[in-house]
Amino acid sequence: MKIKVLLLDDHLMMVQGIKQLLEHDRVIEVVSTLSNPAEIYDEIDHHRPNILIIDIRMKSFNGISLTRNIKKTFPELKIVILSGYEYDEYIYAAYNAGAAAYVRKENSINELITAVKQSFAGNHVFPQHAVNLSVDRLTHKELEVLKLIAEDKTNMEISSALKLSKRTVERHISSIIQKMDANSRVGAVVNGIKQGLLHV
Template identity: 55%
Template sequence: MKIKVLLVDDHVLILDGLKQLLDNEEDIEVINYLSNPSTLFTVIQQTFPDIVVMDVRIKTENGIELTKKILDVYPQIKVVILSGYDYDEYIQAAFQAGASAFVTKERSNDELVSVIRKSYQGNKVFPRNMAKINQTSMDLTRKEREILKLVAEDKTNYEISDELNISKRTVERHISSIIHKLEAESRVGAVVIGIRKGLLSV
């Protein structure tokens, strides 16, 4: 049985190159490729890929956020993130979003086939020891992520407590924890870091 792969990248030349690379492998089948993510979920529903190989940025979309959305609906799918940059923030954010692997584009030709096979087998493939990083400052709880999003929407502590039906003091404790975990110096700083690390969509 072949590994079914869906490619998503807004650079057509890269898509063509990746397709040619993977088409040469007997155990891999490129079932579709998209340069526009607007039809991503329709295509997933129609083709049921095993692996989605996706750029970290696709037009106006954030590949990290798309990864979260894919895995929320289709937790059995493995997502491999491609990036032109080997930034720690991108790697951490991809890991936090639940991606199975992170590959830089400059090395994708050499590594992608191997990474797809390893991801299909249930392995995590990242440039660094992300399991350790996952337990450190980036490990925001679901509630903290929710509050950080509301802070980014310029909501006051009172407005957040009212919206989430929790006390203002609890909101303050959560925000203090968020600032500490993200190693920020203020609410605004936490939002900026959150965006940079892919915790918030822009």
């Protein structure tokens, strides 16, 4: 069975070049290439790819935001972020948006092919120097609690806002601090901002 790949990059020459290089691998089939992000949902719906390779920065679209939104509609789709940058903030944000892999454009085509195959197999592929990516992602409820912590809400106020018992809130906060590799509520908020979970 071939791995069906959809390519999105607003630089047409870049997307055509990547297509040709990917198709040298017998396991990969590029089902479509796209330079207009506005058409992405229709293309995914039509071709049902296994993997979407997407540029992190396009003229009118942010690849991270697009990844987050696409994953809401197509949760099973594996997304590989292609980037000219290796800033930790971008890597964290890509991971937390639901991307399966983050590959620099300067890397070899073999690394991109590996990322495609590993993503298809259900693995994550991110730069090795990026720390804390192996931790469990926050649950939806934990993310809600973290946002309220960032708003300086007390446990009682969080309990009231989310209609949770005080003990449940305390359990969530303990889990958040552990997952965010922090020592306190403040540390969890700081790491949340760094990882793109919170926007201030």
